[in-house]
Amino acid sequence: MNNHPLLPNHFAGRWQTATDEGTTLFDPVLGTPLVRVGRAGLDLAEGFTYAREQGGAALRALNYKQRAALLTDVVKVLQANRDAYYEIATANCGTVTRDSAVDIDGAIFTLGYYAKQGDALGEAHCLLDGERIRMAKDPVFQTQHVMNPTRGVALFINAFNFPSWGLWEKAAPALLSGVPVIVKPATATAWLTQRMVKDVVDAGVLPAGALSIVCGSSAGLMDQLKPFDVVSFTGSAETARIIRSHPAIAERSVRCNIEADSLNSALLDPTATDGDEAFHLLVSEVVREMTVKSGQKCTAIRRIFVPRALYEPAAKAIAAKLSKCTVGNPRNEGVRMGALVSREQFDGVTSGIAHLKTEAEVLYDGQPTPLVDADANVAACVSPVLLGSRDPESAKVLHAVEVFGPVATLMAYDNEEQAYALVRRGEGSLVCSLYSSDPAFCARATLALADSHGRVHAISPDVAAVQSGHGNVMPMSLHGGPGRAGGGEELGGLRALNFYHRRSAVQASTAALDILAQSASPFQP
Structure with a gap:
């Protein structure tokens, strides 16, 4: 006999409980059963x-x-x-x-x-x-x-x-x-x-x-x-x-x-340097997007485009921040990032990372770090992984496969037009964020990329304290995107x-x- 409660459905104006045992939901960290859900017997x-x-x-x-x-x-x-x-x-x-x-x-x-x-x-x-x-x-x-x-x-x-x-x-x-x-x-x-x-x-x-x-x-x-x-x-x-x-x-x-699906992008101004505030804004936003909800957001940054000269500085800066991210049981106050929603998602993310690695180098891998108050053999926890590609033009998988977890790929570009072309390789996305101190670049990039994105999020130093975030969907702004993103x-x-x-x-x-x-x-x- 299953002792975990079977949650009723509200349908046809009344509460109705499934006529079978239903499906058990589990705690993704502890692996313990919680409740059951099911709809057998409902007259649709x-x-x-x-x-x-x-x-x-x-x-x-x-x-x-x-x-x-x-x-x-x-x-x-x-x-x-x-x-x-x-x-x-x-x-x-x-x-x-x-x-x-x-x-x-x-x-x-x-x-x-x-x-x-x-x-x-x-x-x-x-x-x-x-x-x-x-x-x-x-x-x-x-x-x-x-x-x-x-x-x-x-x-x-x-x-x-x-x-x-x-x-x-x-x-x-x-x-x-x-x-x-x-x-x-x-x-x-x-x-x-x-x-x-x-x-x-x-x-x-x-x-x-x-x-x-x-x-x-x-x-x-x-x-x-x-x-x-x-x-x-x-x-x-x-x-x-x-x-x-x-x-x-x-x-x-x-x-x-x-x-x-959506391979959302972050694009740094080609004239930026690693001392610019725009550079640091990109680094902070990438880390936030990789770790909030363990990267399980349809709007999360998946591809990061920086000028070739800033590829290594960006990799080091992002890795340094990711290294401070503690992963494990969300009940522990010292934990910054919890779990994926299930072991099934865990398996999907780990296999997805392996797929991306066929075209990318590993710039940061937090997997060896022990989990906090969690058993790695039970918990659906995946630590952040930053991958990189110095030749994104020749890549195929990196522009086609979305891994729905704390994973992103840093990519180098050589000029502005190439950057736009690489961003568009996502074939339609929910959001692209821009990082620049130059309003002319933000306007120019917006015109170049708006047709393939549901939202363009331009972050400059003057809006840094008030901007809503690359991945936050606000009700006053459109949410959706063309092509791969679904066309909605x-x-x-x-x-x-x-x-x-x-x-x-x-x-x-x-x-x-x-x-x-x-x-x-x-x-x-």
């Missing part, structure tokens, strides 16, 4: 129908201001239970406190941001997109583009690295738009997502059917999607290909947003509402459009 059709018909109707009956108030209520519930979330994150995700904060507090901040944005939309039930346009010389007949909440459900198939933020950064604009949410968290770290949903549902702050959770297997979920539903996926490019080819997308035209878009302020609304051109008399405008709010993302 019933749950999706309930969310559409009950949750959707209740949300659409409210205006934007009222739905924004719901988000504020959700924030209050999460804040009241914040300590419990940190405990779960430590046990199930293996993260130190500051890394748990990125996930938990980042989610609460995002919800609060959208609550304020939604409140400003007022008591409208739809959005006006742009100005009216005359259809003829006589202005009596015009066209007005309007945006209405889609009459479907939003299915979120989420990744393991952000069980809190991954839910709420998507749910905030969905609920604000009036679209009910069904979240399927990654199994390995589903406990935190499930607990947050449970607290919100039990508090009764959302209409019935507005928020549902299905833990365990994702089998059959895509089959339930209908033309006015939407699906958002975060995860591997391999799974993304399966989702894109599903009949829901290929035949029923379900709207789909995907965030997949999330957040970006009110732009996020686009995904959950349907745009329609209303061609009508001025009098009719005047009446329509009384129920609408201008859409100004």
Whole structure:
């Protein structure tokens, strides 16, 4: 008999426990079993129908201001239970406190941001997109583009690295738009997502059917999607290909947003020296990105481009900082970096490092350093590894394989145009950060690289104290990227509402459009 609790799913407006034993979740540091998750026995059709018909109707009956108030209520519930979330994150995700904060507090901040944005939309039930346009010389007949909440459900198939933020950064604009949410968290770290949903549902702050959770297997979920539903996926490019080819997308035209692999870059100004502040800003940011959440961020820096003359100075400076990073049990106050989420991820990262080594030299390897309060044979801990390539133009693997852990590769370049070409070898990324004291270089590099990145993050000495960080996704800025990164878009302020609304051109008399405008709010993302 399994004594670890089987967490229930909230589906079809009620809590339902799987009819089988489910899957056991483990502490990635201690290797001890924690809880179980599963969804055997759920009637998927019933749950999706309930969310559409009950949750959707209740949300659409409210205006934007009222739905924004719901988000504020959700924030209050999460804040009241914040300590419990940190405990779960430590046990199930293996993260130190500051890394748990990125996930938990980042989610609460995002919800609060959208609550304020939604409140400003007022008591409208739809959005006006742009100005009216005359259809003829006589202005009596015009066209007005309007945006209405889609009459479907939003299915979120989420990744393991952000069980809190991954839910709420998507749910905030969905609920604000009036679209009910069904979240399927990654199994390995589903406990935190499930607990947050449970607290919100039990508090009764959302209409019935507005928020549902299905833990365990994702089998059959895509089959339930209908033309006015939407699906958002975060995860591997391999799974993304399966989702894109599903009949829901290929035949029923379900709207789909995907965030997949990303070989994000950091680029140092070609005129920089190792004494420049820009050089030291790059070094600090690289080390932070390699170690926060053990490098398990879709936005983490994977490739570092520096002028050839600074290859060795950069390698030494980054290695010196990495050598101070203590790795092990996050419960120990002396530990700076915790574990990967599972031994499966441990195996994937270690094999990935070996793959990268076929084209790169090792500049720093923290693996021989003993773990703090953790058994290396049990814990899913990987110490930071900095690799290097003096000839990145001839490399293939380094520009194609993302190792999802505390791993990055330093690369030398000879001139500015070559640097841009090397950065673009990532074939589409979520973010590229620039490091320079020259605003002209930042502007020039931005124009050269923005088309292949969802975000360009320019760090100069004058913004060093206030910049938000290469890897931090802020709700007012776009998150997503072209090509390899999935081709999707999330957040970006009110732009996020686009995904959950349907745009329609209303061609009508001025009098009719005047009446329509009384129920609408201008859409100004």
